Amino acid sequence: MRRTRSEVAGRAVRTAVRNPGRTLLTMLGLAIGVGAFLAMVSFGTGARSSVMEQFEILGTRVVYVRTNVGRADFPGSARPLTDADVEALLRDSLTIELVVPRVTEVQNVKSVFGRYRTRVSGTMPDFVHIREWPMLIGGMFDDTDVRQRAKVAVIGTTIARELFGQRDPVGQTITVGTNLPLRIIGVLVSKGEQTSGEDMDDIVLMPATTHQAFLGMPVGYHDLILQVRDLGLLETGMVEAVSIMRRSHRLADIEEDDFRMASPAQAAELARLVSTILAGLLVGIAAVSLLVGGIGVMNIQLVSVAERTQEIGIRAAIGASPNQIMAQFLAEAVVLSFTGSLAGVGLGWLTATLVARAMSWSGTLSLLTMLGAAAFGTSVGVAFGYLPAKRAAQLEPIDALRHE
């Protein structure tokens, strides 16, 4: 029986080859369907993983507490974020393992080679740990530097390029504002641009104490970066942080929070949800085009059955069973849709690769996805080839024979 099956397939291939124009057009319909399907799956995956990458740049277990001081949209009088808040969080929380305060101001920074307007932050050594941000060269300032209000700085690669060009910035001096010279002790590795267009490498860090001593800190810290012990504790950590902060700010029950909380993980979750819904819609549209391809197969097979009615009658008269006649037409549908689907996988892979390259996404199509799409396309074609094949098998031999 296996031998017969391969013969049935061979005969179906011959029939397909005999009518190349029609065969190619039918296969094209399915190829476009499968290709669109794969491309959309890949866009969805690519967009989602790029959201995840963005989120990892901002830290995975991280919560931001931002000050409301000086914010026009906050009606009450907000208390500044202070070292007391930092201490309270570290002391009272069971879930928060790190708290890094940060004060950030836009300042003019200059070296002997150039000047640049950038964000200058006063923070703690753990900043680079909490943001999972390794050093390119040199090192981060340490607790001693913080204690001694050392005039040292760590810069991002954008600042290094703008102020020092190709030179090694470590050991060089920059002047922040009018008269605060800082010695550069390290350069952070490049994190590139965020989706928002924000340049992550446009950054100057110094000890928070140095910032406070020489530039002042009129509104307290701008934000506190909290890290929970485990990603699963993020929600709990946020709840805990709110209550500790309210207590630390001595807020009455009726008062609103005078600070804001945000977590990149939650934002990423939202973005991921949105991109998942979008990907689902795209895949849905692609599935419709696959369906149209399947209808194309059905159409062409119906035409083929109509054209070959007399041939079917002859075969039936000779003694071909309804099943054998059905197998013949189903085999043709399989050949058409399998070849079409393979072409579609090629098409989809090409599109996905080009788009991924343009968007600098990493590989987005797994072998399994491609095999799945090919199998799916083939089964769509076969499902739609079933009706014409059934019709051929059910023809009355006499009527079919008389058909001209």
Added chain:
Amino acid sequence: MSDFSIVEADGIVKEFPNMSSPVLDGVSIDVKPPSGSGKSTLMNILGCLDGPTRGAYSLGGRDVSTLTARERAWVRLHYIGFVFQSFHLISDHTVLENVTLPLYYAGVDRREREARAMELIERVGLGHRLGHRPTQLSGGEKQRVAIARAVSGEPRLLLADEPTGALDTRTGNEVMELLLELHEARALTLIIVTHDPEVAEYCHRKICLRDGKVVSDGRGHAENA
């Protein structure tokens, strides 16, 4: 031979057109109808392409009048060969492929069915035409291919519907000779439907149909037997 009957049809009736046929117990018979007499219907029933509305039809001792479409296909494959007036070869198949078709459907493996088909094609004198397509053949050649195909599955009953209808007299006679040769060599029951008296002369038994009814049934005086 006359006490062994392959084909037995007893009072079979196909409604619209109405017709009946008595016992057909011939070795080879000839159904001789003018047009519209019900010969195609009779052929379809005898050839298991269609079932009778009433009446019994048995083939090789087996009642085949109440079979399903699928069972009839099996009977056609193993018991019956058809020869048609307009040949009915499959146009995009070669001579060899046309002749192997019944063996293909019977599940005979490729090498064996090609060997058997080639032998038959030699036998009908077309050994040099194996790879030709029907459009490249003359009418007589096409009918020879059709005959080779009809007997390749080694049927016990060969039904020929106006086998010479599309051929000139000389070619027609050759085809008739071939049919009779096969009939004798293979102990094959041969039923020919024709309204050509010359063709009818070849047969041992003639049954005349008119308006769907048998009007006469008699032994022919063919010398070929």
